Amino acid sequence: MAERAHPDLFRPVPLDKQTKILQGKGGIRVSPKISCTSEKDFNCDELTLDGHAKTVYEGFLRGERVSNDGPCLGWRASGSQPYQWMSYSEVRRKAQYFGSALVEKGLDPSNETKVAIYSQNRPEWVIADLGCITYSMVTVPLYSTLGPEGYEHIINLTEVRLIVVDTHEKVTSLLDQCSKLPTLKHMVVMETPITDEITEKAVKMGVDLIAYDDFLASGERNLKDPVPCNPDDVAVIRFTSGTTGIPKGAMMTHANIMASATNMYISSRDCFSFDPGYRYISYLPLAHGLEHSAQALLFHSGCSVGFFRGDLKELVNDIQELKPELFAVVPRLANKLYDKIMAKINASYVKRALFRWAFNAKKREVDRGIFSKNTWYDKIVFGKIQALLGGQLQWIVTGSAPISDEVLTFFRVVFGCPVSEAYGQTEATCGATFTLPNETSSGHVGSPLPNVMIKLVDVEEMGYLASQDKGEICMKGSCVFKGYFKNQEKTDEAIDSEGWLHSGDIGEWLPNGALKITDRKKNIYKLSQGEYVAPEKIENVLMRSPLVGQAFVYGESLQSYNIAVIAPEEEELKKFAENNAIKGKVEELCENETVRRAIQAEIDKQCTAAKLCGFEKVRKFILHPEPFSVENGLLTPTFKNKRNVIKAMFKEKIDQLYSEN
Structure with missing residues (x-):
């Protein structure tokens, strides 16, 4: 990859000086790699991956060249089959067919045209997205957890005329809503054959239904010249997950996405080279920033993206077949992998003793910043565990929520x-900060990325002052979005008059210059004694208990204490029940008084260990046998609690507990 940026951008950052404070007021901090000395001198627009690719489309064309038309998109039909691959040129051609078919359907090849994609990650998703930007159109990703009201709002707001859908179930759901979707006229369906029942319903609703392969064939017959996009054109309108209220459409430009790709490349240079042909497993939702921006960088570099089969239960099997060099993981999945691995290790005294010996010995090397798979400990102990994720990993990225120190150290x-x-x-x-490749500590999120300035501002009502290196995290730079689609009021709330994006997160600068996330401004509430409570902080504390799988903390201004909804960690719950001679299914265990006393003791223990104030502690809880999940609508696609949904679901039980004062 061409290194057009200044060589200093690729020098290692010392772990004890992870930020540089710019001159002037505000305590603005940047990466130590940046040579500027003041906010006025900060020119992040000059930081690009190379001198040519300034849009996602141009980046893909570069990937085709540097990969020598190598494998681009991979998939597998079943767990017993190898991955099949499409080359870069094949993907590019299919994207042009797709875009040409859009134009043939009467969609204008301009940045005013919006095309929705309602699908899990798969090659067709990428081809549809690339097809849109080949003709300067804008992608509007949808996801299942939005529900009918959510996608109705989005489709009508963006005036989408054509939507690409993966399954018949989603097609049927959309058709059932068509009377409320006046602009929707065309559906491109990936799952074939399309049933007569669905076809008849579409005809009745006045919707043109066409199979994905037939759509591509139409474009091939009516091939149009590309209408390349510009860096300042909108590439995607990415709607927020809707943890609270109506989703807002964040407009991301090509320059935004390429800035994020540049950030990832510069920041990872010391541990990952993004060589053509390196493999990556795609399972995190493409509707969200991390996955979409990561793939822009991967395609620019000529890497190969293999997709999971759509079932998270089979993800490990897909990884073992793909053998990726790069893996992005969310804490919820990392925790599950960790728990399963440790359960097998702890089942045997010999295995447990051998593992502890090897782990402690190798950790001493990791603490010195030495990462390796070639030690005796790897050959004797860790090799089989590494094989669970393919055995070829060179870099793991985690995000979307805090990850525990224990799990982070385990993975390293x-x-x-x-x-x-x-x-x-x-x-x-995508990202604003990244922990450094040679980082060995935990409990923070690292330093600002090269294209980003960060400052903290006072949140007086919560006692956070920038003069004490604490406050709301604000960001500025070429990765900051263009604004919310057709919502200037919310845009003005998010971005102030000086161009600073206010995150709503509370951060603290550590002595080494790393940023620590400590609280959340938006999800706070006040209890009757006048104290402000940040529930996400308490939830993270509760989930340190092995018996607690997930937690939701709630309080009201007329009440003096907090209540939690807890989904227990099923394997640990069963183990506890067995050790205490308690029989029954998970639902029955959740009603057992011995179990409830044990979990209350764990809650008290974790709250005390975290030194929570009295008003932050959880006095009562609801034990719910079913885990919060994307499928049951209690989690967003990035595995965050859907606070309003959980609150509504358990409101009656919460009211009952409060009435028992």
Whole structure:
């Protein structure tokens, strides 16, 4: 990859000086790699991956060249079959067919045209997205957890005329809503054959239904010249997950996405080279910033993206077949992998003793910044565990929520590679900070990425002052979004008059210059004694207990204490029940008084260990046998609690507990 940026951008950052404070007021901090000395001198637009690719489309064309038309998109039909691959040129041609078919359907090849994609990650998703940007159109991704009201709002707001859908179930759901979707006229369906029942319903609703392959064939017959996009054109309108209220459409430009790709490349240079042909497993939702921006960088570099089969239960099997060099993991999945691995290790005294010996010995090397898979400990102990994720990992990235120190250290030691924790939000395109490749500590999210300035501002009502290196995290740079689609009021709330994006997260600068996320401004509430409570902070504390799988904390201004909804960690719950001679299914265990006393004791223990104030502690809880999930609508696609949904679901039980004062 061409290194057009200044060589200093690729020098290692010392772990004890992870930020540089710019001159002037505001305490603005940047990466130590940046040579500027003041906000006025900060010119992040000059930081590009190379001198040519300034849009996602141009980046893909570069990937085709540097990969020598190598494998681009991979998939497998079943767990017993190998991955099949499409080359870069084949993907590019199919994208042009797709875009030409859009134009043939009467869609204008301009940045005013919006095309929705309602699908899990798969090659067709990427081809549809690339087809849109080949003709300067804008992609509007949808996801299942939006529900009918959510996608109705989005389709009508963006005036989508054509939507690409993967399954018959989603097609049927959309057709059932068609009377409320006046602009929707065309559906391109990936799952074939399309049933007569669905076809008849579409005709009745006045919707043109066409199979994906037939759509491509139409474009091939009516091939149009590309209408390339510009860097400042909108590439995608990415709607927020809707943890609270109506989803807002964040407009991300090509320049935003390429800035995020540049950030990832510069920040990972010391541990990952993005060589053509390197493989990546795609399972995190493409509707969200991390996955979409990561793939822009991967395609620019000529790497190969293999897709999971759509079932998270089979993800490990897909990884073992693909053998990726790069793996992005969310804490919820990392925790499950960790729990399953440790359960097998702890089942045997010999295995447990051998593992502890090897782990402690190798950790001493990791603490010195040495990552390796070639030690005796790897050959004797860790090799089989590494094989669970393909055995070829060179870099692991985690984000979307805090990851525990224990799990983070486990992954670094056992898999023998750097694990970087990213922090950002939809409105910052992807990430704003990254832990350094040679980082060995945990509990923070690293330093600002090269294209980003960060400052903290006072939140007086919560006692956070920038003069004490604490406050709301604000970001500025080329990764900050263009604004919310048709919502200037919310845009003005998010971005102030000086161009600073206000995140709503509370951060603290550590002595080494790393940023620590400590609280959340938006999800706070006040209890009757006048104290402000940040529930997400308490939830993270509760989930440190092995018996607690997930937690939702709630309080009201007329009440003096907090209530939690807890989904227990099923394997640990069963183990506890067996050790205490308690029989029954999970639902029955959740009603057992011995179990409830044990969980209350764990809650008290974790709250005390975290030194929570009295008003922050959880006095009562609801034990719910079913885990919060994307499928049951209690989690967003990035595995965050859907606070309003959980609150509504358990409101009656919460009211009952409060009435028992």
